[in-house]
Amino acid sequence: MYPSLELSPNLYVDRRVALLTQHGKEAVLGEVLGEALACKVERIEGFDTDTLGTFTRDIARVGNQLEAARRKARIGMQLSGLPIGLASEGSFGPDPVTYMMSYNRELLVWIDDDLGIEVIATVSGRTNFASALVASWAEAKHFAERVGFPQHYLVVRPQHQDYPVFRKGLSDWLAFEHAVAWAMAVAENAQVFIETDMRAFANPSRMETIRLAAQELAIRLTSYCPVCRAPGFARAEVVKGLPCENCGMPTAEIKADLLRCVRCGHQQQIERARQYANAGQCHLCNP
Incomplete structure (x- = not known):
């Protein structure tokens, strides 16, 4: 049996937390967890997280969603030398109930090597995850308007969804129009594959789900075990x-x-x- 801990609401006050990200998640995670725990979420650099997998499918994710999040957290902890690490990983697909809506599942993992704990929080909800194969600027414009462009960025490929060359991070109408014209000229079938850019900074809908996951994580980290007093006592x-x-x-x-x-x-x-x-x-x- 683990010994009971001497815990207080000040457990994580001013504690530094390593967050390995290059997609702007530190703002939301730092705000929510900083307010709830008074900790300091620090963005860690020095590693390209895209090498662990991309939503544009050019690099496949190794392992499942939780394994990928754990890997990010551990890399951040190693690079920073901090005993506490935080990581986020998202997944997308059809609504598991009706299969009619797009669904986003966000997972956060908090690893505290000082206490020897791992706390996981997940939140799922609807998103604008979508794609379309179009043959004209009018069709491309209609798709963009439907998914909330330009607030939500887009990715454009010639010909089909697996064409190896693409343009991502498109966030204004002129750049999007030029990308569509480029893709249409390159494609042998004169068609363009367009999809939502699901990187966190490029998709406000996803960032809001990350915020909700951070709130769930905060609840779990402020729930203490009645026996050993460790945080993370939750469903x-x-x-x-x-x-x-x-x-x-x-x-x-x-x-x-x-x-x-x-x-x-x-x-x-x-x-x-x-x-x-x-x-x-x-x-x-x-x-």
Whole structure:
């Protein structure tokens, strides 16, 4: 069993936190975590994070989202010599429920080697992640307007989504028009592939989701284990089995949250306010 820590609300006051990024995340993460923890999030340079994977697919990400975030955090800690590291990693795809909307999942990982803990926070929500194959300036302009250009930057490629040469970071109409004309002239099929630039600084919608993830991380880092007093005592999983209002049998509905300490492993089950599931969710009453 880990010994109990002498903790106070001042645990991270003035502590330096390494953040390896080149896409402007330090402003949002520093603001949210600085206000919540009074820590100092420091942008670490000296490593090209694009070598770990790009949204433009020219460099594939190695490993899953969490593994990539851990790698960034560790590199930042090594470069800075700091015992606390922070990293962010995003992923994009269709809404997992309806598959009709674009979805953004942002993951933050906080590694504190002094305490021997790793705290993870994730937030998911809708985004403007989109692409289109167009054959005219009118079609290109329509797509750009639909995804919130020029506030949200764009990427342009000739011919198809995997063409090796492209122009990214397009943030004004003149540059975008020139890029579309270039791509159309280069493409053998006279078509242009346009997609949203999902780097954090280039996409305000994504940056807002990163902000929400930082707020969730702050909540977790200010929640202490009742046994060892380490920060990061938060929901680790949900417990299903809410009884049916009609027959009382367990359903697939959630009945409780399971809180777990990231340091000593202590667990606590917190029942949700809802006591019964609708009979329509019961496999017996509504087969």
